[in-house]
Amino acid sequence: MARIDNAPRALLALLMVFTLAACAGTYPAQRVNSAKTVLMGLTQEDVRMCAGFPTRQHEDSEAGVSIWNYELRNQAGGVNLSAPLWVANTNLSISGGGSCQAQFRFVDGVLDRLAYAGDNDGPGGRDTLCAPIVDGCLSYVVEETGR
Template identity: 40%
Template structure:
C-alpha cells in the first residue's frame, strides 16, 4: 500500500533527474547568443565543420556521438548470440555566426534523451555555460628600455 502511494513521486523524481541535459541545451540557445566566436571556440573547441552562407553568415557545426544505448546482449549455447540494442544517439549543434558573434543555435540529429528534447547536445555547450566571463587575451608586457644606468 505504501509503495503504491510513493510510485507517482518516484516517477516525478526520476523524470526531473533525466531532464538536466535538456535544460542545459535549452539554456544555451538563449545565453550563448551574442557570444564572440573566439570565446565560443575557447569553451566548445574547434568546430567539426564550417559553412559560409550566401547571406554573409557562417555555420559552425559541433558533433556529439554516443554509441548504442540500452538494450540487451543475449548469448545462447550452440546457437550463438545477438544484440537487442538501442540505436545510438547523436547531436549536431549548429551555431550561426555573423560579424564574429553567435546569432543563433539549433540542434539536429537523434538527440532526444529519456528526459527530454536535445539532451544529448548538452556536453557540447555545457562548458560554455560554465564560463561566466569571456576569455581574456594576455596583456602585453611593458616595453623595456635598454639605456645605460647612471648617466
C-alpha cells in the same frame, strides 16, 4: 524518555529523493534549451574557447554568415533480445546510442542562432544528447559574465 516519531523524517527523506530524481531527469533538457538563449551574443572567439574547434564550418563571407557544426556520437550500448518462437525467430533491438549535431550560426562574428539535429533525444528529453556540446559554453558564460 520521549519517543521520536520517525514517520515525518521518512516522509521528508522520500520527498527529497523524488525531488532530486525529477531534477536529474530534466536537467540536460533544461541546459540544451537555455543554451539557445543564454549563448546568444558570444563571439566566434568565445565559442572556440568554450566548445573547441568545430567539426565543420561553412562561410558565406558576402553575407557575413558563418555556420559551425559540432558533432557528438554517443556509442552507449543498447539491448538486443532474441527469442526463438514456434513459427519464427523474434528479435528486439533498442539502441542506446545516438548522435548530436549542434549548429552555431554567426552573423558578423556574433552568435545569433543555435540549432540541434540528429538522433539526439535521450531518456531526459528532447535534444539531451547535445548537452555535452553546450555545457562548456554555459559554464563559460557564467564565469565570464556572471549571467
